[in-house]
Amino acid sequence: MRVVRAGSFTIAASQLGLSRALVSRHVGELEGRLGARLLNRSTRSLSLTEEGAAYLEFCERVFRDIESNERAILRTRAEPVGTLKVLAPKSFGTIHLSDAVIAFAKAQPRLRVSLVLENTPYRGSYDFGERGLDLVLCFSTMRSASVVEQEIGTLEWVLCASPDYLARAGRPQSPSDLGEHSCLVHVDVMPNDSVWRFEGPTQPSLASQATAGLSPPKRRARRRKGSVAVKVRGAFFSNAALTLAKAAAAGLGVTLVPRYAVADDLAAGTLVNVLPRYRAASRTLLAVYPAAPTIPRKVQAFVDFLKLWMAEHDIGRRKPRVAAE
Amino acid sequence: MRVVRAGSFTIAASQLGLSRALVSRHVGELEGRLGARLLNRSTRSLSLTEEGAAYLEFCERVFRDIESNERAILRTRAEPVGTLKVLAPKSFGTIHLSDAVIAFAKAQPRLRVSLVLENTPYRGSYDFGERGLDLVLCFSTMRSASVVEQEIGTLEWVLCASPDYLARAGRPQSPSDLGEHSCLVHVDVMPNDSVWRFEGPTQPSLASQATAGLSPPKRRARRRKGSVAVKVRGAFFSNAALTLAKAAAAGLGVTLVPRYAVADDLAAGTLVNVLPRYRAASRTLLAVYPAAPTIPRKVQAFVDFLKLWMAEHDIGRRKPRVAAE
DNA sequence: ATCTATTGTTGCATATTACACAACAATAAC
DNA sequence: GTTATTGTTGTGTAATATGCAACAATAGAT
Numbered sequence: 001m002r003v004v005r006a007g008s009f010t011i012a013a014s015q016l017g018l019s020r021a022l023v024s025r026h027v028g029e030l031e032g033r034l035g036a037r038l039l040n041r042s043t044r045s046l047s048l049t050e051e052g053a054a055y056l057e058f059c060e061r062v063f064r065d066i067e068s069n070e071r072a073i074l075r076t077r078a079e080p081v082g083t084l085k086v087l088a089p090k091s092f093g094t095i096h097l098s099d100a101v102i103a104f105a106k107a108q109p110r111l112r113v114s115l116v117l118e119n120t121p122y123r124g125s126y127d128f129g130e131r132g133l134d135l136v137l138c139f140s141t142m143r144s145a146s147v148v149e150q151e152i153g154t155l156e157w158v159l160c161a162s163p164d165y166l167a168r169a170g171r172p173q174s175p176s177d178l179g180e181h182s183c184l185v186h187v188d189v190m191p192n193d194s195v196w197r198f199e200g201p202t203q204p205s206l207a208s209q210a211t212a213g214l215s216p217p218k219r220r221a222r223r224r225k226g227s228v229a230v231k232v233r234g235a236f237f238s239n240a241a242l243t244l245a246k247a248a249a250a251g252l253g254v255t256l257v258p259r260y261a262v263a264d265d266l267a268a269g270t271l272v273n274v275l276p277r278y279r280a281a282s283r284t285l286l287a288v289y290p291a292a293p294t295i296p297r298k299v300q301a302f303v304d305f306l307k308l309w310m311a312e313h314d315i316g317r318r319k320p321r322v323a324a325e
Numbered sequence: 326m327r328v329v330r331a332g333s334f335t336i337a338a339s340q341l342g343l344s345r346a347l348v349s350r351h352v353g354e355l356e357g358r359l360g361a362r363l364l365n366r367s368t369r370s371l372s373l374t375e376e377g378a379a380y381l382e383f384c385e386r387v388f389r390d391i392e393s394n395e396r397a398i399l400r401t402r403a404e405p406v407g408t409l410k411v412l413a414p415k416s417f418g419t420i421h422l423s424d425a426v427i428a429f430a431k432a433q434p435r436l437r438v439s440l441v442l443e444n445t446p447y448r449g450s451y452d453f454g455e456r457g458l459d460l461v462l463c464f465s466t467m468r469s470a471s472v473v474e475q476e477i478g479t480l481e482w483v484l485c486a487s488p489d490y491l492a493r494a495g496r497p498q499s500p501s502d503l504g505e506h507s508c509l510v511h512v513d514v515m516p517n518d519s520v521w522r523f524e525g526p527t528q529p530s531l532a533s534q535a536t537a538g539l540s541p542p543k544r545r546a547r548r549r550k551g552s553v554a555v556k557v558r559g560a561f562f563s564n565a566a567l568t569l570a571k572a573a574a575a576g577l578g579v580t581l582v583p584r585y586a587v588a589d590d591l592a593a594g595t596l597v598n599v600l601p602r603y604r605a606a607s608r609t610l611l612a613v614y615p616a617a618p619t620i621p622r623k624v625q626a627f628v629d630f631l632k633l634w635m636a637e638h639d640i641g642r643r644k645p646r647v648a649a650e
Numbered sequence: 651a652t653c654t655a656t657t658g659t660t661g662c663a664t665a666t667t668a669c670a671c672a673a674c675a676a677t678a679a680c
Numbered sequence: 681g682t683t684a685t686t687g688t689t690g691t692g693t694a695a696t697a698t699g700c701a702a703c704a705a706t707a708g709a710t
Contacts, residue, residue: 368706
């Protein structure tokens with residue numbers, strides 16, 4: 001191609017940065033392989049044979065194809081295109097992630113987005129392979145060198161109950177009081193389901209003053225380096241945070257669920273925060289994707305978007321205002 | 326492609342006769358060059374990424390293209406296809422070659438044939454290059470290492486005149502008698518146009534006996550190793566053999582032209598052979614084509630056909646029967 | 651849960667080849 | 681005839697392509 005375009009072996013060689021010898025050899029080898037002379041060459045002029053003209057046309061077509069394809073592939077590095085398949089825990093995904101994904105899909109019209117929600121989010125590299133997933137969102141580390149984990153944000157769990165339940169059963173003043181309460185327990189996701197951990201209380205001076213005389217020596221609550229773990233008596237169990245929230249709203253008891261599950265109820269007053277000065281163990285949301293030299297643009301875009309989105313929407317982050325008691 | 330088809334690096338490697346290391350490296354380099362991961366590989370399973378699937382499809386398309394094209398090129402080696410451009414001397418081509426070319430074109434329906442007739446048939450490698458000729462037919466050697474010359478057949482030149490001219494001017498008994506005759510000379514093609522050379526006479530014993538007493542010591546005819554050269558006095562000149570034949574038929578004189586030019590006249594009796602026992606210097610028809618490692622199938626086919634055709638049609642070969650005197 | 655066999659990846663030594671240089675051959679212009 | 685330019689071919693060297701071996705990682709078996 002270059003020889004024909006240049007009209008001369010010598011010029012083509014200098015354009016290609018090769019010696020004339022190589023160019024001559026390459027053309028000769030190609031002719032030998034095809035078994036047909038492609039160029040009629042006399043010392044001064046160069047011209048295509050019939051086969052040469054046909055072959056040149058073919059080569060140019062193939063090169064155009066290759067070029068356009070490489071451009072297409074390079075574009076996937078420049079902008080998010082194609083399909084993005086995300087796997088996420090069902091409850092978290094249903095309630096809050098769906099909004100984020102919808103917003104993301106709207107912002108990326110050239111990207112098809114698929115959100116797969118399951119209760120058992122990740123079963124190994126199988127998901128990235130056969131299932132064709134690009135990204136898995138989960139709360140526990142994979143402990144595998146073949147994946148990359150990136151923190152998206154922290155999800156805070158909140159302790160809450162309905163006002164009428166609290167009016168009926170009394171408002172707990174410290175975590176240890178929870179042992180006496182009807183607790184609605186989220187199972188299968190948090191480790192040690194029946195043990196709730198808290199940190200705090202915040203404003204320790206005030207809290208200690210306020211509760212010094214009221215709270216008896218803690219029973220069944222073991223403090224450990226500023227955190228307290230209390231074994232609760234479950235009255236109702238579910239692996240779905242929304243179900244627990246509904247149960248709590250119905251006055252069934254006190255529940256510890258991710259904030260996203262009860263955000264609406266808290267805003268509406270159907271549920272109120274219990275022990276606001278204590279912070280339940282928060283869990284970081286991880287974005288997990290296969291370890292590769294380069295992260296696909298679409299994955300990067302989604303991770304970035306989700307980080308920003310979670311920060312902006314303040315999911316799981318404790319609101320500045322303290323719920324009025 | 327082979328890795329995907331095999332479903333495994335190891336299997337693909339053994340199928341390709343390479344080591345796993347190379348296959349891994351090749352795929353890795355390709356991914357690096359494209360900037361995108363093509364295969365999701367975990368130890369046990371292999372699967373395509375979205376980019377990988379698209380790229381595979383593209384590669385298969387390109388490979389199909391290449392394969393079909395190479396088949397097309399290989400077919401030009403198996404059977405004569407395409408276009409064959411032949412250059413030939415105008416007079417020879419017009420009269421006799423055209424029939425052969427027409428027959429050849431009929432026998433090769435997949436081959437387009439172009440017959441270019443010129444009085445100056447060959448001007449160097451320019452014809453094979455810029456003009457796109459595949460084959461040049463001519464009577465003189467090229468004396469060039471960059472072309473191949475192949476003998477197609479021998480064209481005999483015959484001395485003839487019209488019966489009425491002979492009745493008027495007398496029938497020559499030996500070449501030397503031609504000096505006294507009105508000669509119609511073919512110029513520009515034979516070297517030394519005004520010198521006619523003959524060999525013979527055939528049947529030397531009879532001829533010598535028959536002419537011993539009749540012919541005086543030859544004047545203006547120099548014998549050389551069995552051949553005789555006679556300088557003729559031109560009465561009419563042309564570079565077109567057909568024109569000379571017409572002139573001779575019109576009774577203008579004796580002419581020496583290729584047999585093909587007067588075949589019809591001889592058969593019709595419009596012209597008769599003069600000095601049939603002498604053989605005018607015959608000229609071999611050469612097929613000239615560019616020197617290349619492999620001769621194009623279409624050229625080879627035409628050369629073969631033309632050789633056979635000339636042998637069958639006995640062009641220029643002295644007919645077994647001797648023209649009746 | 652531990653072990654094991656298999657698979658893909660990487661460091662390193664080597665054999666292959668790709669390449670440039672130089673001499674040569676050939677042709678068109680002077 | 682002379683000459684400059686162009687394509688081709690022989691030869692030594694440098695770049696690379698390849699295989700081997702060790703390694704890392706995972707899925708299945710125990």
